[in-house]
Amino acid sequence: MNKTARIKKNYHLIKYRKLAVVSLLIGFLSAFLAISLKRLTEHYEEIFFHKASINWFLMIVFPVFGLSVIYFLRHYLFQKKENKGIKEIFDTTAQRKNSLPIYKIPSHFINGLITVVFGGSTGIEVSTVIASATIGSVAQEKDNLFNRHKTDLICAGVAAGITALFFSPFAGILFAWEVISKKITKTFLFSCTIAVAISLGFIYLLDEKPLFAVKITGWHLHAIPYFILLGIIAGMNSVYLTKCVLLFKRHFSKIKKHRNRIIIGSIILSSSLLLLPQLYGEGYHEIKENILLSNDLTLTVSLAISFIAIIIFKPIATSATLAAGGDGGVFAPSIFIGGFIGLLLAICLNTFFGANVIPLNFMILGMGAMLSASIHAPFTAIFLTCGLINDYSLFIPIFIVCIVAKYTAKMIYPHTVYTYAAATK
Incomplete structure (x- = not known):
């Protein structure tokens, strides 16, 4: 082996050793952050939702208070910068000089928590993704050797965070590939595999x-x-959700005073919560209740009206939350809406057509289908849905609905909330 070959071999050896160490740290910190945010949100959301359920006026007070606190935190603590969701990652990976500042970790952690706990009709998934991506971005800045691998380290953080939230390592890596990186390299697989394993x-x-x-x-x-x-x-419903979010953001961006955005957003959100308390926060509590009842439910007029109202108003409540300054995205709303679409469809099929389908299965399939269509990432949705229940028995049906849903949505409207933002920079 000549001298040049030895130098090259040693360089690669050193690089992969350092990548292994930093990926390990990224994986640990991202998982710790994700699980901490998840547990805190679940704990306090349950408490606040219970209080609001027995005191209806809190359905009005909580959204105003939560959105106001987020505004003041951003104004006085987080450099007056709005959180822009996944677009922040796209902006960072697009140019080598860009990076995610370290304050994005507490900003998304705290704002995501406050948004959901005080009734914001979204979830902590996107907050977790940005915060864990920031961990990868900050780690990349610590060694010049990592300059060429910024996207890989950001993806390692994202993959670890998604894995911790949804109990699915495949979903973590696939989301990092389908949504963030768009390509697979040796260093991508190396970094993400280590981070996800941790x-x-x-x-x-x-x-x-x-x-x-x-x-x-x-x-x-x-x-x-x-x-x-x-x-x-x-x-089809995912396109409604996407267009709803984009429409609200476009119109709210024309409102110059943040105070007015908060007031208008809070009125819409509070009205939705008073009408349908099921829309409070992530809504996973409602999904869990319906999972227990799913196979015993029968179609009634009140049940149909309730489910249809949830499917229609959840995108509106989510859009108002995000447009008024709340932190979050379409992950949790997609899972929530999809569950109700699947359950309602199964009950209708059994009632009117004697289809003899299993409503519980359709709830699970609906979650995956809606998520796949909303983010145009079917393989992420397939494994994430299996991770939600830690069961792969429905893998083939989930595969079918996720692929069909994604291409149906794409034929109707080519953009997601993420790609539309990236295309209009």
């Missing part, structure tokens, strides 16, 4: 449980046409 170990160490506890009894081949129908309906 995150997975952290999950088992803390004995984290899947988000939804369900018992799947199997599925039937005769239901495949209904799976396709569910995918089409979910794809």
